[in-house]
Amino acid sequence: MKYCLLIFWLPFFGAYPLITSAQHNLVAAIKHSDAYVLLPDGTVSTTVKITRTWQGNFCNTTLTNAGKNNLRLKEAVLFQANRLFKPETAIYAEGFQMLSQYRGTLATPKLVGGYDDNGHYKLPQPTGYKAVYNMLVLQPADSQPMLMGFNSSFRFIGKFYLSADTVKVVMDLENALLKPGASIRLEEFSLLTAKNSNALTSAFAARINHFHPRLQSDIPAGWCSWYCFGPEVTAKNISDHLTYIKQHIPQLKYIQLDDGYQPHMGDWLETGKAFGSSIQAVLKQIKTAGFEPAIWVAPFICDSNSTVFKEHPDWLVKDSLGKPLRSDKVTFGGWRLAPWYALDATNPLVQAHLTHVFKTMSAQWGCTYFKLDANFWGALPGGVYYDKTATRVTAYRSGMKAILKGAGNAFILGCNHPLWPSIGLINGSRSSNDISRDWNTFSATGDENLLRSWQNGRLWWNDPDCVLLTGNLPANEFMYHASLLFATGGLVLSGDDLTTITPERLAILKKMLPPKKTSALFNPALDVGWLKTPGATFLILLNKDDQEKKFTVPLPIAYRVTDYWTGEKKGVYKSEWKDTLPAHSGKVYQLKSL
Structure with missing residues (x-):
């Protein structure tokens, strides 16, 4: 310690x-x-x-x-x-x-x-x-x-x-x-x-x-549709949550429409039939309610049924025979509507297309936040590019610059991206795999996020993925998850169907806001962290073991200790803090000097 x-x-x-x-x-x-x-x-x-x-x-x-x-x-x-x-x-x-x-x-x-x-x-x-x-x-x-x-x-x-x-x-x-x-x-x-x-x-x-100077921006907090509705998201889902968030937790400023609104991968300016309304109408509703429209886009890919694929095969990265390269021939083919094909961002026509898509979404639709997914395919290995002098890095960065040109001052979140080639071109970076409501994922993605905490506020704002507080897991496992994400200091996006959340869990979500912007510094075991903000100091304890764990943490000065989640006052401690945490649990203590 x-x-x-x-x-x-x-x-x-x-x-x-x-x-x-x-x-x-x-x-x-x-x-x-x-x-x-x-x-x-x-x-x-x-x-x-x-x-x-x-x-x-x-x-x-x-x-x-x-x-x-x-x-x-x-x-x-x-x-x-x-x-x-x-x-x-x-x-x-x-x-x-x-x-x-x-x-x-x-x-x-x-x-x-x-x-x-x-x-x-x-x-x-x-x-x-x-x-x-x-x-x-x-x-x-x-x-x-x-x-x-x-x-x-x-x-x-x-x-x-x-x-x-x-x-x-x-x-x-x-x-x-x-x-x-x-x-x-x-x-x-x-x-x-x-x-x-x-x-x-x-x-x-x-x-x-x-x-690579960092793209400057404030750090977002909001709600994301993916982890409660997935690709079956509808306009009503968004409308229902907009109403709930406005009434109960308006601090979630960004309302993010995730994957599922579009008919095919690549056709981002079209609306799928199952969505139930036009994308523009939903985004306008968000803006009118005083919130910020946010949207998911996978700008570098398309599937074989998309309009982009059918009408513009010349826009795609080629194989050695000059045909559009199926991504599964050289790498992972994709997770939905695969195999994907990759847009060749060294082609000036593709650059113009990317700028047009994002300018339309930004200037006409009002989007102020873009979650860019599947960006890895913008640096597709094993392909033949329009620009024969291009590398995978220059191809990708050309595409990202075209996107930024269209997106204006919108917040750009990179996800599933080539990590270093994205530096200086994104405001936020996903720092872990996708979250899900099970203990193994809480534990694994937690380590991923903590090990990248040094990047937060330096290279970009880290996105530890969504906060999940609903479901059938034990309360202690949700508290591990919430405590760890609090420690990252990065983006806070709720991924729950908030119309079903309990008042107790809603209170926890509110205590995670606004994002702290500063990441906790942890010991090598990643179980004791200190988070110092301009207004407060926090001690974070994490126990991902399968049995209870005892902690003895030396204190540099005397502190008045309060359980941050419950508000329970623990008293004054001068030299050390001792605690015992059950298996799979986390605690956050707020410390105030005397």
């Missing part, structure tokens, strides 16, 4: 002063390790010159074709740590796709998120290695942690190949053409050391912001 307090109160003065002599030697070994470029046939290029330039902790790499022939480049291995870390070294790493995260050790990386980049999305990895993406935190048992990460995502995908005794820092070049005498500058790389992981991620986020 002392570690939790250390990371909460420790000021961060930068990575440099905290480095030890042992870390210095480790950093030096990595900085001076071999680098090489692989060609499409797997051989090492002998004519590509690699120039690595360090500025403090940050490295910029340039590749130059010193030969006389055109070259296609598969990938660059920028650095290697061979036998520098023990197999049992603890790790945390991101995935390429939002739903992928990894923990465990170098020898045995374990999936945290819901879906593996390689196993589910079919992204390749070399035999004998596990591929992870974007950032890697290494925590040796006998020294301080180290963070390796890519500070930008303009053109190429950065990743790491892990084995029991090796870490390779890799840039995927996607067979880019390099002409004689020409050069390619790669994404900037960080190699950071500090006393704890919170200091590392703080420095890393600041450097990312240097390249």
